Amino acid sequence: MAFGAFQTAAPAGTQAPVAQVQRKSPVALWLLLPGILYLILFFVTPLFSLVITSFQAPVPGGFLGEFQNSFRWENYVEVVSTYFSHISRSFIYATLATIFALLLGYPIAYVIGVKLRKYPLLQALSLVLLIAPFFISFLLRTLAWKQIFSDEGFFVGVLKTFQLIPSDAYLTGTPFSVVFGLTYMFLPFMALPIYTTLEKLDLRYVEAGGDLYANPFTVFRTVTLPLSIPGVISGTLLTFIPATGDYINASRDFLGSTDTAMMGNVIEANFLVLQNFPAAAALSLILMMSILILVSAYVRRSGTDDLL
Amino acid sequence: MRGLGKYLLWVYTGMAMVFLLIPIVYTIVFSFNDARRTNIVWRGFTFDNWLDVCNAQDVCTAFGNSLLVAGVSTVLATAMGTAIAIALVRYRFRFRNSTTLLLFLPMATPEVVLGAGLAAQFLQLGVQKGLPTIIIAHTMFCISFVVVTVRARVAVLDPALEEAGRDLYGSPSQVFWRVTFPLLVPGITAAALLSFALSFDDFIITNFNAGPAMTFPRFVYTAAARGIPAEANVIASAVFFAAILLVLIAQVGGAIKRKRLALAG
Numbered sequence: 001m002a003f004g005a006f007q008t009a010a011p012a013g014t015q016a017p018v019a020q021v022q023r024k025s026p027v028a029l030w031l032l033l034p035g036i037l038y039l040i041l042f043f044v045t046p047l048f049s050l051v052i053t054s055f056q057a058p059v060p061g062g063f064l065g066e067f068q069n070s071f072r073w074e075n076y077v078e079v080v081s082t083y084f085s086h087i088s089r090s091f092i093y094a095t096l097a098t099i100f101a102l103l104l105g106y107p108i109a110y111v112i113g114v115k116l117r118k119y120p121l122l123q124a125l126s127l128v129l130l131i132a133p134f135f136i137s138f139l140l141r142t143l144a145w146k147q148i149f150s151d152e153g154f155f156v157g158v159l160k161t162f163q164l165i166p167s168d169a170y171l172t173g174t175p176f177s178v179v180f181g182l183t184y185m186f187l188p189f190m191a192l193p194i195y196t197t198l199e200k201l202d203l204r205y206v207e208a209g210g211d212l213y214a215n216p217f218t219v220f221r222t223v224t225l226p227l228s229i230p231g232v233i234s235g236t237l238l239t240f241i242p243a244t245g246d247y248i249n250a251s252r253d254f255l256g257s258t259d260t261a262m263m264g265n266v267i268e269a270n271f272l273v274l275q276n277f278p279a280a281a282a283l284s285l286i287l288m289m290s291i292l293i294l295v296s297a298y299v300r301r302s303g304t305d306d307l308l
Numbered sequence: 309m310r311g312l313g314k315y316l317l318w319v320y321t322g323m324a325m326v327f328l329l330i331p332i333v334y335t336i337v338f339s340f341n342d343a344r345r346t347n348i349v350w351r352g353f354t355f356d357n358w359l360d361v362c363n364a365q366d367v368c369t370a371f372g373n374s375l376l377v378a379g380v381s382t383v384l385a386t387a388m389g390t391a392i393a394i395a396l397v398r399y400r401f402r403f404r405n406s407t408t409l410l411l412f413l414p415m416a417t418p419e420v421v422l423g424a425g426l427a428a429q430f431l432q433l434g435v436q437k438g439l440p441t442i443i444i445a446h447t448m449f450c451i452s453f454v455v456v457t458v459r460a461r462v463a464v465l466d467p468a469l470e471e472a473g474r475d476l477y478g479s480p481s482q483v484f485w486r487v488t489f490p491l492l493v494p495g496i497t498a499a500a501l502l503s504f505a506l507s508f509d510d511f512i513i514t515n516f517n518a519g520p521a522m523t524f525p526r527f528v529y530t531a532a533a534r535g536i537p538a539e540a541n542v543i544a545s546a547v548f549f550a551a552i553l554l555v556l557i558a559q560v561g562g563a564i565k566r567k568r569l570a571l572a573g
Contacts, residue, residue: 028399035388035451036407042448043414046425053428104324111321128555129325135551136332137544138509139528143536144331144338147348187328237416245418248511253532264420264512271424271516281428284421295416 047288054281065275075282083266083283090263090287093175093250094243097182098190101239102232104183105190109231113198114224130195133188142181142254149177149255173257181249186239193238197231198224233302241291263287332548339541346535357538364539370527371543373439377523378507381446386500388447389454390492396455397462411452422449423516430517437519445517446510450503457502461495505551 057070080087108130116123133141148155149171159165171177201224209219247264250256256265263283271280338347342354362368392411395401414422426445430437469491473483511525518526528540 022398022400024400028395028401031391031395031399032401032407035392035455036410038388039410039414039448039451042426042429042444043422044410046422046429049429049432050421050425052432104327107317107321108324111317115317124559126325128552128559129329131555132332132548132552133328134505134509136335136548137525137528137540139511139525139532140335140536140541140544141331143528143532144334148330148334150348184327184331187324241416241418245420245512247420248529253529264418267420267424268515271427277428277431280424284424288417288421291418292416 050281050284053277054285056278056281065277067278072278075278076286079279079282080286082279083263086261086263086266087283087286089175089250089260090244091290093179093182093260093262094240094246096179097186097243098236098240100179100183101187101190102236105187105235106194106232108187109191109194109198109228110224113195114201114203117203127195130188130191138185139248139254142185142248145177145181145184146172146255149180172255173252173260175260177255178250178260178262181255182243182246185246185249186243189238189242190235193234194228194231197228201227229302233299236298237295241295244291245287335541336545336548339538339545341538341541343538347538347541348535357542361539361542364537366522367524367527367537367539367543370522370524373522374508374524377439377442377446378504380443381450381507382500382503384443384447385450385454385503386496389451389499390458390496392451393455393458393462394488394492396459411455414449414452415456419449419510419512420516423513426513427516437517438521441517441519442514442521442523445513446507449510449513450506453502453506454499457499458492458495461492461498465491501554508547 052069053067054075055069055071055073056067056075057072059066059068062068112123112126112130116126147153150156151170151172156165156169156171160167160169205223205227206219209223210216214222244262245264247262247268248254250260250262250265252258256262263286267280267283267287270276270283338350339357340353340355341347341350342352342356343349344351392407396404396407401407423445426441426448427437430441435441465488470483470487473487478486509525511529514523514526515529522530524540524543528536531537531540
């Protein structure tokens, strides 16, 4: 059921469209108006609210959380210098998680989309297993890892028994467990778009490669992989973007500690706990802008501009 | 060597699938744990958590709120999103590129930015946060996903069918409700289910805009610091089984329908 969304970023050219006759009519306006107005009110203007908030200055002698409109651009300098480690951590963790999710997700997508074509029932079942994580609270799933990785837990016990880690080592609250959690959380978002492109792959191209005496690896590298690039692009975006802003995995109560806090954690803390709204707003805008710049550079490099 | 490579691919994929499923199994198993206060150590099997789910303070209220929020946001987002999807495929209009960009951006923006933005706006306007503000936020991020899902369906809809309706002197509204809409129902249903799932499981945007209101994910997040009651696992597991059942029914239903069509054709 959840597939439509995972084709989100997949280029439109992958579907076989029926010839569409587009008309000009006032009806279009009425169809568009409610949704577009809604998005302007609750998506666009909040971004402006963020911009205004990010330049606010504290009211002299005011209470905690009292700010007035101003043009205090120093807010940006302050958050970058204060939270530089959080900002870099966000991008490093998200990049690592995206790479790991791709390494795990591509083979899954390939097996379900190509190898299992001969067994439709098994294919359908594997697909249900792949989307199953969406149906159960992601917070509880993350907590499950926390308990599996806990100091008294099964996993650490086994590693210590085989002396793979020193007896005083721990896993929770480390960068390892945060990147692990992020990889886990976004793996289906990586695998599903790749699956949708591989499922449509015409196997005759692969056969042709074999007929031309290419070995399986060369066929994969020159035929299968290039044809699945649209899926890889949408998968990496659907993983990287939310992973950069995530603060569940890095949170102290889940898989992280104060040493692993990411941008999302400091935005949350500044907004909801410290009531330092301008800092939270400035950080949010920095996060959004860096992602937009990275994503547009990445998409341009990969040669697909048609994202929706 | 080639045989070994093939074998490795299957093993690797199998292990990746197991990796994906471990926390699900863990969550379900621990819904049957005879836990006292916190649900961390296994203390033996019991049905008690399932029999009196609402025993744990507030977990049922939070669950009810989540259902309400997801239901209302789904209806709103599906209605607005479907209309946009039809307009995008069927009509020519100015500002087409800016409309597509406006729909794409919410999906490319991290949730924490969407949440903080709305919260900043509510703060500036002095709006009290609660269930209505959560519904406003959820409807906002669901619209784009509805558009994408329904749009794929509209794009493969044969315009000749609607033309036939017009040739038979159907009025525009008759053609829409008798021809177009029924053909779009599968896409609209998929979009609604997706919205419901996204809204039901959302935590980050919710947390910024909830004020004192509790939803199920917020309940879990707050409880995480002091230990999750087993009842939370019960609710999550029940939702999981219901959703899987729904997917299986849809799959089997689809298969039967295709078979019937094949027989009739």
